[in-house]
Amino acid sequence: MYKVKIVNKSNFNLPEYATMHSSGVDLKANISSVIILKPFERKLIPTGIFIELPEGIEAQIRPRSGLALKKGISILNTPGTIDSDYRGEIGIIIINLSNEPVKIEPGERICQMVFAEYKRIEFEQVESLSSTERGAGGFGSTGIK
Numbered sequence: 350m351y352k353v354k355i356v357n358k359s360n361f362n363l364p365e366y367a368t369m370h371s372s373g374v375d376l377k378a379n380i381s382s383v384i385i386l387k388p389f390e391r392k393l394i395p396t397g398i399f400i401e402l403p404e405g406i407e408a409q410i411r412p413r414s415g416l417a418l419k420k421g422i423s424i425l426n427t428p429g430t431i432d433s434d435y436r437g438e439i440g441i442i443i444i445n446l447s448n449e450p451v452k453i454e455p456g457e458r459i460c461q462m463v464f465a466e467y468k469r470i471e472f473e474q475v476e477s478l479s480s481t482e483r484g485a486g487g488f489g490s491t492g493i494k
């Protein structure tokens with residue numbers, strides 16, 4: 350069980366998985382009135398959710414495909430990273446990538462949060478790295494088809 354504190358402006362419960370095998374839980378806009386985003390405007394939307402994650406687990410904030418397709422809304426820093434030592438309110442940096450103003454309603458499900466294991470590593474400074482087939486090739490070096 351992960352500990353969750355909820356601050357509630359728009360009447361909601363614990364984050365929920367929409368179906369039995371959804372990867373992420375949806376987070377809702379914790380706002381008291383409608384927000385309108387002008388074209389290409391961005392805003393930090395509070396979720397009312399504070400979470401205590403165990404060490405070794407991060408939460409990733411990802412856009413919802415339906416909102417992207419229907420309204421042209423995305424998340425500017427996707428995937429947003431929620432660190433396991435963060436104790437503040439999770440905020441969502443929404444951006445309107447459409448040419449029309451877009452409404453965000455109180456309680457609207459604005460993003461999804463996926464939990465993932467991460468590794469912390471130690472660095473050692475060296476003069477050269479091992480050779481590989483790819484080497485320094487990247488950015489399309491293997492072609493298109």
Ligand SMILES: O=c1ccn([C@H]2C[C@H](O)[C@@H](COP(=O)(O)OP(=O)(O)OP(=O)(O)O)O2)c(=O)[nH]1
Nearest residue numbers: 410426429430431432433435438439440441442
């Ligand atoms: O979409 C996001 C991204 C981050 N955070 C919170 C949780 C995260 O643990 C903290 C710091 O995020 P990040 O490391 O991405 O921010 P930073 O710009 O590097 O700021 P900081 O100097 O506070 O680490 O902000 C959110 O609420 N929503």
